[in-house]
Amino acid sequence: METVHNDRSVVKNLILGFQHLLAMYSGDILVPLLVGGALHFSAAQMTYLVSMDIFMCGVATLLQLKRTAITGIGLPVVLGCAVEYVAPLQSIGNHFGWTYMYGGIIAAGIFIFLIAGPFANLRRFFPPVVTGSLITLIGFTLIPVAFQNLGGGNATAKSFGSPVNLILGFTTALVIIIFNIWGRGFIKQIAILIGILVGTLLAIALGKVGFAPVSAAHWLQLPRPFYFGVPHFEWSSIATMILAAITCMIESTGVYFALAEITGRDLDTKDLKHGYRSEGIAAILGGIFNTFPYSTFSQNVGIVQLSGIKKLRPVYYSAFLLIILGLIPKFGAIATLIPASVLGGAMLVMFGMVGAQGIKMLMKVELNNRNLLIIAVSVGLGLGVTTQPALFQFLPAEAQTILSNGMVVGSFVAVILNILLNNTSLQHKVEE
Numbered sequence: 001m002e003t004v005h006n007d008r009s010v011v012k013n014l015i016l017g018f019q020h021l022l023a024m025y026s027g028d029i030l031v032p033l034l035v036g037g038a039l040h041f042s043a044a045q046m047t048y049l050v051s052m053d054i055f056m057c058g059v060a061t062l063l064q065l066k067r068t069a070i071t072g073i074g075l076p077v078v079l080g081c082a083v084e085y086v087a088p089l090q091s092i093g094n095h096f097g098w099t100y101m102y103g104g105i106i107a108a109g110i111f112i113f114l115i116a117g118p119f120a121n122l123r124r125f126f127p128p129v130v131t132g133s134l135i136t137l138i139g140f141t142l143i144p145v146a147f148q149n150l151g152g153g154n155a156t157a158k159s160f161g162s163p164v165n166l167i168l169g170f171t172t173a174l175v176i177i178i179f180n181i182w183g184r185g186f187i188k189q190i191a192i193l194i195g196i197l198v199g200t201l202l203a204i205a206l207g208k209v210g211f212a213p214v215s216a217a218h219w220l221q222l223p224r225p226f227y228f229g230v231p232h233f234e235w236s237s238i239a240t241m242i243l244a245a246i247t248c249m250i251e252s253t254g255v256y257f258a259l260a261e262i263t264g265r266d267l268d269t270k271d272l273k274h275g276y277r278s279e280g281i282a283a284i285l286g287g288i289f290n291t292f293p294y295s296t297f298s299q300n301v302g303i304v305q306l307s308g309i310k311k312l313r314p315v316y317y318s319a320f321l322l323i324i325l326g327l328i329p330k331f332g333a334i335a336t337l338i339p340a341s342v343l344g345g346a347m348l349v350m351f352g353m354v355g356a357q358g359i360k361m362l363m364k365v366e367l368n369n370r371n372l373l374i375i376a377v378s379v380g381l382g383l384g385v386t387t388q389p390a391l392f393q394f395l396p397a398e399a400q401t402i403l404s405n406g407m408v409v410g411s412f413v414a415v416i417l418n419i420l421l422n423n424t425s426l427q428h429k430v431e432e
Helices: 002-038 043-065 083-095 098-125 128-141 143-150 163-182 185-189 191-205 212-216 235-263 269-288 299-307 313-327 329-335 340-362 369-387 397-403 406-423 426-431
Strands: none
Touching (some): 002 043, 002 191, 002 313, 043 329, 098 235, 098 269, 098 406, 128 235, 128 340, 143 340, 163 340, 191 340, 235 340, 235 406, 299 340, 369 406
């Protein structure tokens, strides 16, 4: 009987892990497709880039899950390449070449590892009013991404927002909601997976899924260090990547606190330091194997919240699945069959839940004039620059990278306002 129970446990954790994988898969393969496309990679080079990116996502996730003397935050978090890196990588690759791009990634990884301690000591600048605003922003700044996917993925395409895309996206969201309301036990926990599967099956029935990517993919792809060449280092490329890395560290901080809140764990400075170091090592490995830097994926916070599963075991399964998919591109290609509109429907619910988690945290904050001002200005600015990034189009590219990121702008403003309004003589002025 015990063996049967263990077998069931393995199957359940495997399914839950697959759910985590599907949530982050589209967002992650988007980065190699965007970067490889901009740098005119050949089909063979693109195959390697996508496969090794997925493989490294699994490795990076394991680094973060397993607590060691110097690494691992030990929270149910999945790592992938953040979109914040796309524009800097495209710029460096086009201006200097691929090898300088990977030199910048390695340098950024070393920077993250070295700055982990001092950055973790900034924890006192993240009280509940700041972290609550930050988590609210994580969810709500990602809603436009969900709607872009729901419409078909490419807002400039003629088919964007077509009836079929809307049907697929909203059907997926509706199935997830239904199973969250009426589902019980394990069925409720995998509501997102069920929604994605139902949406994909509906897309197949409507003739919207082509199986050509699966037949074209290879059976095996092994990781090779310096596949595209030995990295080169150049100061402006390194500076650009470090700026992008800092924005991702800020976003990761919000994800850490969100998961800590959901799982009922108190994070200390040591935990944060281990988390940042893991991301630094992951970035260094990404540079060596010619993929990308890696940071925490916000998408998976919504899964932890919706499924109620707060254990690490399903995420371990997800990491191993990513490694396997990275080594066997033909299996990995199957996941690419899921239409963008189906993923958009799932993202709509997941990101909304992340934002709701932030609001739940803010409900525990004393809502005096000072804290209301912090919430209003930080969330307002964060959402504003997310919806109108062209506001800064006349500024230098480096400044645009930072200021067009709603998470970074909102969190920076929240931290500064909290210092001014809750720790200086200004607090008395605001309350008058």
